[in-house]
Amino acid sequence: MRKNIVAGNWKMNTTLQEGVALAEEVNAAVKAAEHNCDVVICVPFTHLATISEKICKDSLGLGAENCADHKSGAYTGEVSAAMVASTGAGYVILGHSERRQYYGETSETLREKVALAFENNLTPIFCIGEVLEERENGTYFDVVKKQIVDALFHLSAEDFGKIILAYEPVWAIGTGKTATADQAEDMHAFIRGVIAEKYGKEVADNTSILYGGSCKPSNAKELFAKPDVDGGLIGGAALKCADFMGIVEAFN
Ligand code: 13P
Numbered sequence: 226m227r228k229n230i231v232a233g234n235w236k237m238n239t240t241l242q243e244g245v246a247l248a249e250e251v252n253a254a255v256k257a258a259e260h261n262c263d264v265v266i267c268v269p270f271t272h273l274a275t276i277s278e279k280i281c282k283d284s285l286g287l288g289a290e291n292c293a294d295h296k297s298g299a300y301t302g303e304v305s306a307a308m309v310a311s312t313g314a315g316y317v318i319l320g321h322s323e324r325r326q327y328y329g330e331t332s333e334t335l336r337e338k339v340a341l342a343f344e345n346n347l348t349p350i351f352c353i354g355e356v357l358e359e360r361e362n363g364t365y366f367d368v369v370k371k372q373i374v375d376a377l378f379h380l381s382a383e384d385f386g387k388i389i390l391a392y393e394p395v396w397a398i399g400t401g402k403t404a405t406a407d408q409a410e411d412m413h414a415f416i417r418g419v420i421a422e423k424y425g426k427e428v429a430d431n432t433s434i435l436y437g438g439s440c441k442p443s444n445a446k447e448l449f450a451k452p453d454v455d456g457g458l459i460g461g462a463a464l465k466c467a468d469f470m471g472i473v474e475a476f477n
Contacts, residue, residue, distance in 0.1 A: 227433045229262035229449070230389060230456040231473045232350055233463025234290060234318055234437070235269065244272040245279060250466040252280040255473065262456055262476035266463065267318050267350070270304045277313035288316025288350065291324055294337035306341040317347045318458075320376065322354055322395045332375035339376065343384060350389045350458065351377065352437070353416075357396035365394075369412065370419050382424045390434045391458040392416060397438025399460060406447045406454070409436045413453035442471025449475050 239247060248266060255264050265286035268276055277287055293303035309317055319338050324330045335351075342349045353372040355365035369392070377385060392412050397404050404412075413434045421429035436448050437458035448454050456476070462468040 227431050227455055229476050230265065230433050230435060231260075231262050231459065231469075231476065232265040232267060232286075232288070232316070232318075232389075232391075232435065232456070233459050233469055234267045234321070235463060236290065236323070236460060237269065238464055239269070239272070241272055241275060244268055245275055247464070247466060248272075248276040248285075249279055251469060252285045254466055254470045256281070256284050258470055258474055259477045260473045262473065264473055265316055265350075267316060270309070273309065273312035273314050282313065282315070286316055287312075287314045288318060288347075289314055290318045290321070292317050292319070292338055292342060292347070294334040294341070296341060306338070306345040306347055310345040310347055315346075315348060316350055316389075317342050318350045318352065318391075320372070321352045322356075322393060322398060326395075332372065335376040336379065339380070339388075343387065348387060348389060350391055350435070352391045352393050352458070354393040354395050354398075354438075360394060360396055365412070366415055369416065373416065373419060374423075378423055382428050385420070385424055386428055386431060388432065390416065390432060391437050392434060393437035393458060395438075399439070401439050403439040403441075403444050403448075404436070406444075406451050409448055409454055410451035413451065413455075417453055440472060442468055442475070445472040445475035 267288035289309040292306040355368045417429045433455040435456045435458045440457040441462045
C-alpha cells in the first residue's frame, strides 16, 4: 500500500551553513517525533553532500530540487542525476511549476530527467498542477491529466510505480491561498483514476500523491485526512523546523 510522505522543498533558500543547521534540527526532531509518514527534505545542490553526511537517512530522506536532462558533458552550470545520487541523496523533485514557468521545462525534457533519475536510483517527486486561469476556466482536470500523460505514460507499470506525484495548484504556491481539502481530494481522486485507467487499480492504489501549496500546520491535518491525499510537498513552512514538524505530526 502507498506511503504517507511529507517532503520539504527548500527552493533557493538558506546558505550552506544555515541549511546544515536546519537539516540537523529537522533530523533530531523527526527522530523524536511521533509520526506515521516518511519525511524527506529537498535542498539546494550545494548543500546535498554536506547534509548527506550529517543526517540519518533511515529517518530523514534527502533529495535535490531538480537535475539535468542530459547524462554528462558540455552543459555548463547543470547538475546531473548521477552527481545528485553520488552525494547520497535518494530523491529528486522534477517538473516543479517554478521550473516549468521560469526555466521553460517541458514534458519532453521531463521525460529525459525521469529516465536519468531512474538510471541513478533516484525517486522522482514529480509535480503537476494548473495555473489560476485554468482553475477559473474549468480546464484544470484536462491540464493535469495532460501533464501526467505527456511526461509519464510512456513508462512501464514497474517504473511508474516508483514515482511520487505532487499535485501543486500554482495559484496556491507561496500565496497563502490553500486549495480546500475538498478541492485537493477532487483532484487527487481524479489523478488516481487517470493512473488506474492506464496502469490498473493496484498501481493507482500504490501511488503516493502529495498536495503542495501553502500547506501549514493549521491545515495539514484536514488535507491529509482526505483518502487520496497521501501527504504534502512543503515550501515556505519547510524552512522552519517547528512548522515543518507541525505538518509531519499531522500524521500520527
Ligand atoms: P509553499 O508551501 O511555500 O506554498 O510552496 C509549495 C511548493 O511549491 C512546494 O514545492
